[in-house]
Amino acid sequence: MKKKFVFTIALVLGAMVLAGCGKKETASDTWADLEARGTVIVGLDDTFVPMGFKDENGQMTGFDVELAVEALGRMGLEPVFQPIDWNLKETELSSKNIDLIWNGYTITEERREKVNFTTPYLDNQQSIVVLAGSDIMDKAALEGRAVATQNSSSALAAIEAEGAMEAFKDGNVVLFDTYNDAFMDLEAGRVDAVVADEILARYYIATRGEAQYRVLEEDFGDEEYGVGVRKGDETLLEKLNEALDAMKADGSAAAISEKWFGENIVK
Structure with a gap:
């Protein structure tokens, strides 16, 4: 009786393992x-x-x-x-x-x-955009300035990887849910620079008016999409x-x- 019980439990457990494996395999590729x-x-x-x-x-x-x-x-x-x-x-x-x-x-x-x-x-890089009349000419000049980017973006990751944000105003980056919001604050003078994907930045500048902005020669690194x-x-x-x-x-x-x-x- 005891042997039969153990055998039955073993069969049940084996079936559960097989079922679990089958389910995982099915779920892994949709x-x-x-x-x-x-x-x-x-x-x-x-x-x-x-x-x-x-x-x-x-x-x-x-x-x-x-x-x-x-x-x-x-x-x-x-x-x-x-x-x-x-x-x-x-x-x-x-x-x-x-x-x-x-x-x-x-x-x-x-x-x-x-x-x-x-x-x-596609290739990309993290560009630094300032207003045309800004006195910021290079990355070193971002010290003590309000620098913005999009939250959870690769631009933020690039800034963090370089350890640059400690030099920014309040030792941090001004984060926005969208780049539209970041550029609006740049235009309003509430931030001094925006770090953004070059492809987005160039397109945004072309549609908003190239005379308003300047892209620094230095950037926060090359990337791929x-x-x-x-x-x-x-x-x-x-x-x-x-x-x-x-x-x-x-x-x-x-x-x-x-x-x-x-x-x-x-x-």
Whole structure:
């Protein structure tokens, strides 16, 4: 009787382990679910010009938006663009509220611990923008000044990595939820400089009036953009890399780049 009981418990525990393993394997790769659904939810900051933002009609547009539409379309999927709190982007991805982070998303080692990245498709750097009449000419002149950037951005990470913020006013960075807010405070004179992705900064300056701003020659380092994919979604990652590589090869990525930047800057 005792032997029978032990044998039964062993069978039950074995079944539970197998069931658990099966569940984990299924949950780790969502490609079958995405293919059946036919859509992919793309998380983005909808104020991040010119990568992904709302135009004057409230429609989502931008370089990354068009790139995503083309790439996912080749995979038989339709993107659904979901504005998110950029501070919570990795949490939104791991919680499966979104399927991709695609919006000028800088590849960093810290982020690699939370998400998988596609092959880099664009170069970037963290530029320092001041008003045209500012006496700030280099990074050293930021000492004691109010320096702003977006919260949870790669610009903030670059500043922290360099150990620069201790020299700023109050030994810290002025953080904003969006770069729009940061640049508005720069224009109003409430901050002295904004550190931002060069691509965003150049586009913002071009649309707001180049005479108002100046970009310092020094910056906070070079970076690369990639698409963030949930850990375990290996099929989605593989197919997305294949689609992006094909777009680079046939010139369609270059065409989208030329539309938004006037030249092909795709890697």
